Amino acid sequence: MKILYDHQTFTANRFGGISRYFYQLMSALRRQGIETSVAIRFSNNEYLNQNQWSRTTSFQYFLGYRHTNRLFSLINRLWSSVQVRRGQYDLFHPTFFHPYFLKFIGNKPFVLTYHDAIKDKFGDRYGHVDNASKAQKQVLFNRAAHIIAVSENTKNDLIELFQIQADKITVIHHATHFRNLAVPDTFQIQIPSSYLLYVGSRDSYKNFGPFLQALAPLLKNDSTLKLLCGGGGTFSVDEIRLIEQLGLTGQVVHYAINDLILYRLYQHALAFIYPSLYEGFGIPILEAFAAGCPVVLSNRSCFPDVAQDAALYFDPESGRSIRQQIESILIDPGLRQSLRQKGYRRQEAFSTDQMVNQTLEVYRRVIALEATTDLKEFSQYSVQ
Known part of the structure; x- marks a missing residue:
């Protein structure tokens, strides 16, 4: 053939x-x-x-x-x-x-x-x-x-x-190849002690702006908490302006990534957040599962089909819904551990x-x- x-x-x-x-x-x-x-x-x-x-x-x-x-x-x-x-x-x-x-x-x-x-x-x-x-x-x-x-x-x-x-x-x-990704123990990166993770492009349907506005009160309430944005290019002028207007300068940080860096970002994040209004599949969900990262998702399109009970879900057009679900995972270590275990099991289907x-x-x-x-x-x- x-x-x-x-x-x-x-x-x-x-x-x-x-x-x-x-x-x-x-x-x-x-x-x-x-x-x-x-x-x-x-x-x-x-x-x-x-x-x-x-x-x-x-x-x-x-x-x-x-x-x-x-x-x-x-x-x-x-x-x-x-x-x-x-x-x-x-x-x-x-x-x-x-x-x-x-x-x-x-x-x-x-x-x-x-x-x-x-x-x-x-x-x-x-x-x-x-x-x-x-x-x-x-x-x-x-x-x-x-x-x-x-x-x-x-x-x-x-x-x-x-x-x-x-x-x-x-x-x-x-x-995802992350299931078999060999990350040397010697490979480490500088990261904050407490952070949430966003991965990929921030195009309009990705819903990044409204997500950031919804998250802002939680970030402002805890100056040690960061939002790391992996990949997707450096912040645009409009994104920088929004970050400044929300008073989040220094708390929203962009990371250039490769596979090893991204794995470490998933591995140590409090949660991976995916606020898209629509996707065809969502490979970052599988990457997060493989790295043992709790997942919090939009309840739209394919996400419930892909993640099933291994994620928390929010309405991506409701700032209150986004904020409530993220807050619940921030304050509950047991919930984070439960989602990690469910993610490991769910990835076996892919x-x-x-x-x-x-x-x-x-x-x-x-x-x-x-x-x-x-x-x-x-x-x-x-x-x-």
Whole structure:
């Protein structure tokens, strides 16, 4: 079996998210003897560039990030188009939703993974999320041999938004490599003695501003308590202004992260807080579980499905609800310990082996069905 993946997410992203999902998938499949390849020539993606099989070259930001990204995205798209047209694979798995490959793929089957419905469900309400239009996605979903959804909630969104038959969709949960992350005992970081943790981008649908306003009274009531924000880029001018207006300068701190730093941040936090208004899955939940960090979540979208009873939940549009749940975990060590134990147990449902094996089963079904279809067409042609 030969599986071809394309360049899209590996051109656009250096770390995390979708690129990590595909890299983990490819790496695990290769360990099982499945031949996988990425149709890409240039990438700054840290996952691809740390292995021996991707054969990518880093590109420099000599024209500025935006212009450089566009240039190498075009080069990669041309290269990917050539590889798709050559047809030396059994199945193609695009890593995002640009339809460039449709004119080259012929009768080869392809599978798509749908990570979240934020843009398709809410349009411009939450600002820029991705460049793929709903119409583009509809064309791809109609042509795809099968679709993978990362949660039951996301599957329901696919059925509602794109009128896709349920039997064309398989739910395969994400996993996290944090379960097997080897963090040396000698690796330590400077952290406050008492802090809450927020991880990732702070885009509009992430609900960071309202969350911070809700949290402010608890922070002001205890000057030793901090909010650490891991990743997502440094604070914007507007975020700095909000922090100053709330009187929280010095208590809300940004940390640049890698895997080891992030693990330590989870490990020592009083709780990880995820206040998003909508998500497709929420990999940081699994990361927190793996590191033994209590989890406090928005009660929206997929979160109750993913975390079940291993988290506390709040209404993300109610400052009072956010504040009450966070306060309850701050004052109750027994509750924090209970959530740690529940998180350890809940993470067992999200193993990398399970994700890979379920995906491989989808691939096999699609390839087998395609072979059966080809035989029928050949038989009909021969009779005529």
